Amino acid sequence: MTERKNTEQHKARQQKLKEKVDQKIANAQTEQGIFQVITGNGKGKSTSGFGVVARAVGHGLQAKVVQFIKGTWDCGERNLLEQHNVEFAVMKTGFTWETQDREADTLAAKLVWQEAKKYLADDSVDLVLLDEITYMVSYHYIDVEEVIEAIKNRPAMQSVIVTGRGAHRLLIELADTVSEVKNVKHAFDAGIKAQRGFDY
């Protein structure tokens, strides 16, 4: 009898939950491209962005990726997605910490930002991933107002994802969806080496 009562209670709870969710779905009817910011100090921000690109490509949509930092690394996602005609624009100097040359980095950032602006103006592009652009904004390599302008004026059905720590307040304000990835704990801090195919 208790088992049966539990089952009924469970069913009632689930029914209530379902009604709430169905109501929310019914209320959400605006069709438009979504601007999402994925920020915070935890692992999985770029990964999440690449996951959306994989999803879009799986539905036959056009996606473009602009990599502002990790682009010159051996990149599993790029290996896969380039096979599916996802175009990558990659910042030429690679990881800023390795180069430490502010002028060269600024030029490289501005150069790849030109590519990003082309994607953001092209209505045949369904999804643009601006991977780790937040750092370019924090370092003043790229002007935040220019980024805001380009995202605001993009084609109506185009979606945009910005990833990276410390997203600028203006980007957060403009975004439709903001996720913050928090680092609860990390294998790296326990002395475990970054694993190819998992961490990069």
Place this chain on the structure above:
Amino acid sequence: MTERKNTEQHKARQQKLKEKVDQKIANAQTEQGIFQVITGNGKGKSTSGFGVVARAVGHGLQAKVVQFIKGTWDCGERNLLEQHNVEFAVMKTGFTWETQDREADTLAAKLVWQEAKKYLADDSVDLVLLDEITYMVSYHYIDVEEVIEAIKNRPAMQSVIVTGRGAHRLLIELADTVSEVKNVKHAFDAGIKAQRGFDY
């Protein structure tokens, strides 16, 4: 002169940061598979998991996906990844909220968990994504101790990702890396409809 001084300060700051990071990299030398939990109420947990699968596949590794909830939906990631020989085990009843039948759901969960256990015992498998298994544990469809046991006893170099809200404390404890995705804001709450290729 100020511009030059700024550049030098920037360089010094970056040098310090680089030394710290290099030291951490030098200290992290343990080679092993990583167990990661991606939890929290924000958007992008499964997406992040699928991003790691895409990365692994891009490096030619063997990955398996077990989907405990969203499996019967039209799924962009699956469309893409199945083209690259990623095997999916999918829970048969689909989304629990739609079925609301505790007995059927429990059976379906236990059935797909058998598949998951096979992957977790197979050392030709480099990565296993247990997508949304946390709900199965919360609802007591699958025993948490059994999940812990299978993950503990997996092949040494195999990595595992668990996604879903409200990850059980024992999963968090066992994990090498835990990320919590927080919902800062969500397009859905502003009345924007979920977009194919972006949200699913």
